[in-house]
Amino acid sequence: SSGQNTITATLFPGDGIGPEIANSVKEVFRQAQVPIQWEEHYIGNTVDPRTGSFVTYESMESVRRNGIGLKGPMTTPIGKGHKSLNLALRKELGLYANVRPCLSIPGHKTRYDNVDLVTIRENTEGEYSGLEHQVVRGVVESLKIITRQASSRVAEYAFHYAEVHGRKRVSAIHKANIMKKTDGLFLQCCREVAENYPNIVYEEVIIDNCCMMLVKNPALFDVLVMPNLYGDIISDLCAGLIGGLGLTPSGNIGDNGLALMEAVHGTAPDIAGKNMANPTALLLSSVMMLKHLGLNDQAESIHKAILKTIEEGKYLTGDIGGSAGTSVLGQHFLDYLGIPR
């Protein structure tokens, strides 16, 4: 990596198991000589009035300035008068798309061996607009907002992602046969964007049929793009296809190419501080981060080291059937990076 400029990235180790798995990532990056310098931020223990949440203004500024970040899991503080952490991050950083690559990991046996798909979820509107009210007693109404601007933006990201990652097909998931106007507009936007990507096959799949196809044969899909609610559900379904929480990375894409990657799982309070957590999901999230930055060689070698370590199966954490500690699994990723220890 000599001669490469160092890139500064924001790191939120988070809490619970967060700091332990973030240590694994830092160690792998250090040993692999990845040209990333971390700017570490922790969540405050009071509400910052400038963000309306426990995320400080300085942390937000750090991500905005660097345009790239990695986030460990964070405990959701309970109580009134503040925004949830995820909502605050999403609003402040304009995180409009959530991306989850779901790839079968050889050696980790699940019902399917051949999953290799990516879900891309619109993350700002749709059924999550928060516009609900009572019309008259016994009748409530919830407004699903679909805009051309947000739909085109997420569709553009999906096709861009497919192109950059050498993917062949984008499927728009919808229920436009029933929701003719809202999902209809979403599809219309996807079609328009698809015209600019003649090398990528575009198809439209109704959500119920999509679910059936996914559980029968996930290999039928490549990149899936969808409105908020469908994305929420389908992305969890897909994480389940590859074996669950400890192995699933994700990314949040925001304005001006900003990206904040994070593991899908939470703070795992039951095993926190016990050196039992699986660092794989956060490490795979950091691989997504490297790919986003165009550091493809480093991304590939770390990704391969993860896959080989898990396939070998000698040093696995409890959640994937082994008895090794976080630090031992983290150390063994280094074996396959070809770095003497």
Ligand code: NAD
């Ligand atoms: P969780 O994901 O923390 O834990 C669910 C189960 O999965 C637990 O048994 C846990 O031990 C296990 N698990 C999760 N990640 C693991 C890993 N890397 N290695 C091994 N085992 C792992 O979900 P939860 O218990 O519902 O939530 C706990 C806390 O995390 C809550 O405060 C919640 O709000 C927060 N949370 C945060 C995020 C985030 O920051 N993105 C996401 C989900 C939950």
